[in-house]
Structures are given as structure tokens and as C-alpha cells.
Amino acid sequence: MQEDKHCTVVVPTMLGRIMCVGDSRAIYSISLRPRAAQLAEANDEAILPPLMQEARRQLEAYFAGKLTSFDLPYRLTGTPFQKQAWKEMAAIGFGRVRSYGEIAKILGNPGLARAVGGAANRNPLPLVVP
Structure with a gap:
């Protein structure tokens, strides 16, 4: 099975820019303090899969006080x-x-x-x- 390409979305917030990484199936990470080099990896909005566009929308709504929980598929890697x-x-x-x-x-x-x-x-x- 071919793997989806990872995409990066950067969302401006009152805390600074937040970075979300994922693909068309799940989000993998959210960085509250991304480094400048990571921010440069942000994908053009026009090529983002629908899930990553939804992740951006939900993060924006969360920081606007309109959302209290997220409804996004995610994949956690750990012990x-x-x-x-x-x-x-x-x-x-x-x-x-x-x-x-x-x-x-x-x-x-x-x-x-x-x-x-x-x-x-x-x-x-x-x-x-x-």
C-alpha cells in the first residue's frame, strides 16, 4: 500500500504559530513551538488533503473559543x-x-x-x- 505524503499546516494563534503534521488519513503531531526551519515546510493550502484543511479549521475554531474538543483521526506513536x-x-x-x-x-x-x-x-x- 502506498503511503500518503506528510503535509504540514501552520496556524497563527494568539500563542504564536502552531504546526500540525499529518496526511490524508490522520494527524501525527502538533507543535506549539515549532522551529523556523519546520515552519518553512508548510504546504500550500491548495494542495492540502481535506483532513489537513479540517485540522486547520478546528485549530482556528479552538483558538477562537468556538471549539472545546477535536474530532480528528490521529495516530500516536509511542510505547x-x-x-x-x-x-x-x-x-x-x-x-x-x-x-x-x-x-x-x-x-x-x-x-x-x-x-x-x-x-x-x-x-x-x-x-x-x-
Whole structure:
């Protein structure tokens, strides 16, 4: 099966420019502080697949205060533990918080709070998986 070409979208926000990378099937990463070289990789809007155009629209709506959760297919790459932690983080509702310890307890081991923090630090999709 032929792989889709990765596309990069840059969205101006009140926090600065945000970069979203994906293809026609899923988004892979959102960078809240992309480097200048990464920003230069942004694709022309005219050649973006519909999913990436929708990602741009949803990010713009989120920062305009019109959207509180994202409805985008995404693909997370990480260890099995990171994926479990990210899945639990994704279930946290808008405006709600959970400590790393609470998430570790939900995952079955309260002693893994630091590991949950490490997974949060490596989260490739902040905002989508808060």
C-alpha cells in the first residue's frame, strides 16, 4: 500500500504559530513551538488533503473559543505505556484536570506518576490529547 505524503499546516494563534503534521488519513503531531526551519515546510493550502484543511479549521475554531474538543483521526506513536497514558489523558474533559498520580492510579499503579509525567512530556498531540 502506498503511503500518503506528510503535509504540514501552520496556524497563527494568539500563542504564536502552531504546526500540525499529518496526511490524508490522520494527524501525527502538533507543535506549539515549532522551529523556523519546520515552519518553512508548510504546504500550500491548495494542495492540502481535506483532513489537513479540517485540522486547520478546528485549530482556528479552538483558538477562537468556538471549539472545546477535536474530532480528528490521529495516530500516536509511542510505547504501550505512553499510549495507555495518552488514552487516559484524552478522556479528560475540557477545562478539567487530573494529576499524574490520579492517572497512574487509573492505569493500575499509583507509583507510576512520574512515568505518566514523562508520557505527558512526550505527547505529540497537545490540545487534541491534553
